[in-house]
Structure formats: C-alpha cells, structure tokens
Amino acid sequence: MGGTPTDLKLIDENGRRIDGRLPEEMRPLKIEAGVLKRADGSAYVEWGNNKVMAAVYGPRECHPRHLQNPERALVQCHYNMASFSVDDRKRPGPDRRSHEISKIISEALTNVVFTEYFPRTSIDVYIEVLQANAGTRCAGLTAASVALADAGVPMRDLVASCAAGKVADTVVVDLNKEEDNFGNADIPVGYVPRTGEIVLLQMDGDLSQEQFEKGLGMAVEACKKVSVLQRDALKRRYAAKADEGAEPTEIREGA
C-alpha cells in the first residue's frame, strides 16, 4: 500500500470510483460451472479483470498417507498463480503468499463440506489464477465452492467471497488493482449465507473500528450477491445440461 500518486484520483467529485463504480458496487462477475472435462468438478470465474479457474478431484485416496484422518476427509486447496497472470512475470511455483492463501481457503471450505462422509480421503481443490487484478483469493474461493458442488461433494452451503476496503478514505467493496495498490485497506471475507457466519477473514491497512464494521457489513452484502450468481451457475449447468451449446449469460452488478 504505497502512497497515492498525486495524479491518481481514486474517488471523483461525484463519489464514483476510478472505474466508474459506486462504493457498494461490485465489478461484473460471471461464473460458469463444469468447464473442465477431466476434473470431478470445476468452475470458471471472471470477475472484473480476474480470470480464475477451480478444479476438484476427489474424494480420493489421501496422499501423503500420514495426512489421512480416519474420521474425516481432508480438504486440500492448492492456490497457484500463472507466471503470466501479473505484469511482472511471477516466478512459477508456490511462494509464501500462495501457501497462506491455500491454507485459509482450505479452512474456509472445510467448514461447509460434510467431511465426515469420506473418512481417510482427500478432496483436492486446485485454484489457478490465469489473470490477476486484485481479489484473486475471493474469486478463487468463490470458484472453488462452485467446483465442489459441481463435483457432487455434499456441502452445507456454498461459501461466497468478496472483499471490502478503503480507498481515498471511503469504504468500498471489491477493490480493483489500482484501488488495491493505492488504497488504504483491504478486507477479504468468506461468508456462509445459510448460517450468516464468516469462514474467511483477513485485513491489512488502516481502518477505524467504525470503518471496519461498515466494510465488513458491505462485504457480507456483496457476498450475498455472489451467492446468488453461484447458485445460478449451478442451475444453468444442470437444468440445461442437454443443451450443451448454451452460452452462460453475463450478469452485471449494479449497472
């Protein structure tokens, strides 16, 4: 979070953001279920300029075997960014950031999966970020939930995810890359609509208590919208499965 370059105005006099959105407005979000042939379940999410794919394999035999749990399945998420997904080439392979994101997404998903149905197995969730533009962990978690459902893994609910943050002293949702780089705070949230509980939560930057409470509330409202689109994607996939040529409809938030 560097200083704001003086020529960059993150919020204009009409209260519009750098890409014309209002503070509570999300970027366009498109979700598609069942996009890969080999995986047991998959999903593709296009969220603003993010392009993220998630694939699920399992429940299957757990490797390495010492990780097996005799009572439950292990949900193992592997978050990975493609080397070409960011402006400077990213060195391939997992770094510390992706290890951390994999861990917190695994934990968030474990909360909703009926892991007790599949003792000793592993449910592997692969998240590939093909194009990154801030908010990839939220996009990844959103895609992973749909992919798990697409794989037929029994779940209590789909985890929906969206971030809130602060740019130019205004609390907003779903920061884009410029806002993330030059903004003052970021709060990624993973939310379970059915229980109203939070399963993923991080924060960095500077927020007063009031700003945090407002931001968390806005992120939760955004997650509810994400949840509708997740369900929609699954309905399209299974209601119209015979009609393979059906194009997913793009749903624009707010606009």
Place this chain on the structure above:
Amino acid sequence: MGKDVVADLKRDYISKLLANGARVDGRRFDEQRPLTIETNYIGSAEGSARVRLGATDVVVGVKLIMGEPFPDTPNTGVLTTNAELIPMASDTFEGGPPDQESIEVARVIDRGIREGHAVDMAKLCIVPGKEVWIMFVDVHVLDYDGNLFDAANIAANAAFKTAIVPAKRAGKGEDYPLPVQHQPISLTAVKIDGKILVDPTHDEERVADARLTVATIENGNLCAMQKGLNGAFTIDEVFKVVDLSRRIGAEVRAKL
C-alpha cells in the same frame, strides 16, 4: 492417532469448565496470561527481545543488513519476517523447510508490523534505488504453549524499541536507533463451544473451532487481521474480538 484421542479427552474437560465459565488455568475468558518482556537479550542482534506469555516463550532477533531495495520501492528499506518453529519447542513441530503453519505465523506477524507501520521504512534508505537497510525479523520459538501470534508480535515490538541501526559498522556514519513510529499490537482469540477466549493455551488451540487475530495501533485503529481454523465466526463475534484487541492492545503497549 493417539493425538486425537487426547484431544477428545481434553475437549471434554475444557468444554465442561467453559460451561461453568471457567478455564483450565483459572483465567477469565478475556484475560491475557502473565506477560514478561526482556529486551536486548541477544548481544549479536541489532535488537532483540525474549517474551514469555504464560508458558509460551519466544525470542525475536532483529538484524539489519545492507542490500538493494525492491525496484518498485526504491526509497524504502526492506522488511523480511521469518518464523522458525523448531522441534525443541513442541512435539508438534518438525524440522525441515517451513510448513504452512510457520509461514502463516510469519506472515501474520509481518502484516501487523508492516501495515501498522511499526518502523518508518523510509528512514532505512541509504542511497535511493541502490542501498537500503534490509531488516530481518526472525522469530525463534523456544517453548510453545499456544498463541505464537501474540507472543511473537509483542517480542518484535519490544525488539524494535531497543534496536540500533549499525551504520558505523557498514561505514555509513554513526549508529542510530531504529526509527520506530507505531506499536501495532495483536490479540488472538479462539472460539470454543461458541465462547470467545483470548490468548489461548496450546490445549485450548488444539480443541478450538476458530481463531481470530486482530492488530491495532495507538489510536485504536485496526491494521491487520487473520482468521484461522475450520470454524466460523458470527459478525458480532468478530466485533467483540476487535473490542478486546483494542483494550488489551493498550494494556500491552503500556508494558513495552
């Protein structure tokens, strides 16, 4: 899986006590363990502190080495945080390359320091674009009885307070104190049976459903947060932990 059997027994015991409003060590739910801070513990480090939070015992050493800045931040020093969960400290730690647990610890400590602007990194620039101080914050766990996040965070803040930038040794003028500007203090709470307990012991952590760490600075603003474990928090529970962090953060800051 002997570990899980023990955890089940402990869970029963901890749950029974919690139902009566008590914790194993007799603390209130919102009470931190006794905290002792010993600064300048390591002579060979530029700054250091040994912190005991209950039976959890950590040493943080700060080393400053000259190096190159990152191309996108040519005018600021570099902060690198690392955590070593050595096998000596617990039977649950293993040797070898850092695993997800130690990476998370290091990154959460780092986030608190960095986002709370504990050190004015601009003052660690020697020649813009060419030479800066690289600050290594190394967390070494000696004895692990839960809540590494807060013990290490407090130790890092304490170590900064006494750290000296070794300019003379590097031929860059006189030594000067590390430019400390804020004290971002974290508080970790866990949820067990729907109850929120601050500063969990190892046993409490092992049976906890969910964990939340919140770091605040002097004016009560929030600078970093991390939720962990498989359980979930309600929104009101999150707000409660934020309140606790602001209150206990101020108490810890007074002890530094």
